[in-house]
Structure formats: structure tokens, C-alpha cells
Amino acid sequence: MQYQAPKGTKDVTPKESYKWQYIEDIIREICDKYGFSETRTPVIEHTELFLRSVGDTTDVVQKEMYTFLDKGDRSITLKPEGTAGVARMFMEHGLFNDAQPTKMYYLYCPVFRYDKPQAGRLREHHQFGVEVYGAPRASVDAECIALALELFERVGIHGLCVNINSIGCPQCRPIYNAALADYLRANYDGLCETCKSRFEKNPLRILDCKEQRCKDICAGAPMITDYLCEDCSAHFDELKGCLNSLDISYKVDPFIVRGLDYYTKTVFEIIANSNGYSGTVCGGGRYDCLMEQLGGPKLPGVGFGLGMERLLLTAELCGAFIPQQRQVEVYVAAADAARVAGFVLAAQLRKAGIKTEFDHVGRSFKAQFKYADKLNARIVAILGEDELRDDRVKLKNMQNGEEKSVELLSAAQSIKEILA
């Protein structure tokens, strides 16, 4: 084949789009129930927005962004995550002037990261995410987690782990960072090479290292949870209390450090451990300083992002049943002499709200039947020369084989009776 989709991108073929639609429908329904409204923001943003929000020392910004100059010499970036764009939209439209909180979600939002692709990790993937601004209490944090869990449950994904942590705020984190740096400096020689370089840029990231020697060192490192200020500590306690009250089981994992700089206080990850794919299927947290950092008012925020491709992959590995939504209700099979009449009948049935299919290939009468069967049509409306002459149509129920002849004019009514 001469052309193929660019590396790390994936087509959704017409055979599988129903899976996406199924999940999207569930998402809309749940978000609506929780009081979230959909928002849509551009695929491109000014590069500066991501430098200021995601953070210019993060891997995402440093090596994974699709950045280019447009014809007006503006530096433009394909969005690598969903939060920054929504924050920008929120400020640009002065939504902070409305009664708060503002609860928003985005769906099928394309996200780009220049990374080495593998299963569940693409260069272009699609996110569903939730953003709440103007709600400082930890109950929203818990509400977001509950929303995500409800989605997973509805889709049929089980065996999930909720890991939470608090990474403090500008008050307490510097104190912790200093303590961590002191500890790591004392153990510097034992760290792996990448961690040695991390030490200068972002020592927090070392906690996330998968190398055993670094893990061993980190096991004895000071814990952020011991350094939280009163406010952060109370917030973290409130979150745990809220999760407990909803019977959501979770694990406090002091080693969760998110890769995006805007997080404060709550961070969480939902991990799938299904046979085959195991990894983060949802990640999020609180970003109380983001809005201010971007030059807006001081307004707390919280949310999460969730990769749709990973969600779908995990659902399939869990053996989740995803119903095929469309089913042909009537296939109009017409003999050659009755083609025009059949074409018109199909149009009339559709007008009556019946899902109808008609032959546009020029198949033989018999082949039309075979094809109707392949489409899983529930009824075949037969228009032969006899029927055409008598202004009638024969309806065959494909499940039980029963046939009955009805007047052409009352076909829609008769079909509805059979379908009911």
C-alpha cells in the first residue's frame, strides 16, 4: 500500500466506530448527571500557554510537543493535554465572573505527543477529561474520581486501583523539596544516571524512578505527606473522608508525582491491572494555582484526563460487552422490474422512522437476501413482479421465517407491528 497513516496515529474504521459512540454516549450521560457541560477548544494553541502551565522542564514540553511556526511566525503547538486550553478558554471568556463552580468536560479531544508508540500509547490519542473551576473543597476531587469510576464500571472495566497522593502547595512544597534534596544529595552517588540529571531540574521526579537502586534510596526518603502544611493536610484528610464515605477503596501512594507542573495538593491515578494491558487509565489532580499562573484570577481547579484508546483497549481486555448500536430493521429486496418501486418504498419507510436499506449494487434477488442476512436485517420487504402488479409487498420476518403480504400503502404500519 502506497500510503499509510502517520506513525503513532490510528484510524477508526466504520466497522468499529460503534464502540466509540457507545462509550461517548455513556460519558455524555454520566457527565450530564453530575452537572458537567461540554466544552470544545482548538486543537492548536500558542506554545507559550503550555510552557507556562504544563511547565517548561517537563518531558511533555521538552521533548514531546508538536510545535511549529505558522505563516505569521507565531509559535503554535498541537495540544499535548486538555487542561491548559480549557483554562485559557475559561479566562478568555471571563467565565470566572459567573456563579462558581464551573464544571466542564471535553470529549474525543485530540491530543498530540511525539513519543515512541506502542499499544495504548499513540502520538495522536483522544481524551475525555473533566475540569472544575472555583470549587476549593476536596469533595469535588472525590466527585471527579467517583465520576471516572462510574464510567469504568458502566463500560465493564473491573479490577481498578485508585492511588492518591498530595503534593502540597507553594507554601509547603518548597520546604519538602529542600528536605528531599538534602536526602538525595547524601545518596547522590547511588542514583542512576537519569536521576542524577533529574536532581538539578526536578528532584521530585526521582521518586517516580523505576530503577531498583533508586527505589531503594527513595524508600528511605522523606515523604511529602509528612511535610504538608495545615491547609493541604486538612484538604487531603477531607478527600480521604469523602472517598471513604462513598465506599471508594483507594491507596495512598506517596510516590505519585505527576508529570505536569501545574498540580497542587491532590494528585491521583487510576490503574488498570487487567490481563494484558496494565497501566494508568486515568490521571488527574488539583491545580489551584494554574489560573493565577496564567495571569487570571486566583481560582482553584481540579480535573482529570482519560485516554479513550486506552479505555477501549482495557474494556476489550476485560471482555466488556459493547453493543452494536445500529441494526437494519428492513431490507427492501426488489426484483429487477420493481427496482424503482423498491427505491421509493425504502424512502417512505425511512420517512416513517424505520431503519431501511436498499440495494445499490445491482445484486440478484437472491444475493439481496444473502446481503440482508449479513446486515442482520430483521425484516425483508419483498417487491417482485406479482407484488408490484397488485400494489402489495410481502414482509418476511427473518428470525422466524414467517411471511405475510400487505398493501403497499400500509407497509410502514405493518412493519412497525412486526418490529414491536
Added chain:
RNA sequence: GUGGGUGUAGUUCAGCUGGAUAGAGCGCCAGAUUGUGGCUCUGGAAGUCGUGGGUUCAAAUCCCAUCACCCACCCCA
């Protein structure tokens, strides 16, 4: 970005210690069944053997490069 594996019909794969017209299942099309599907049987279409180069009398098979996918690391959704 680092290391490893794999690329053969639409699809899943066989063939690979070099040898003649490159195979199978499923799918697709047609017929058996001259107005009636599923099952069965018969036939058919469909492949630059990922791409480019090299070795050789001869390459799907060996070598090199390249592209893509998969796995691990990194990072993340």
C-alpha cells in the same frame, strides 16, 4: 531517545537450512437453488512476499539500509 522482536492476499497465518506457476482458514464475489437468507457443496477474484539496495545462475528465504507495527525502558492517557 535507548534496547529487543516482527512485517507474506481484505484479515489471521503457513512457507524461510536459497531452487521451478507463493499456499490455507476466515472474509468477499458467483453458481448449485430461474422470485426467498442462515447450513452444505462447487468455482472465482484478490499478493510490487513492507520499501530500497546488495550477494547469487537463482531471493519471500541470506546481508545492509529504511519505514511501520509489537515488547521493554523513559514518559504518560
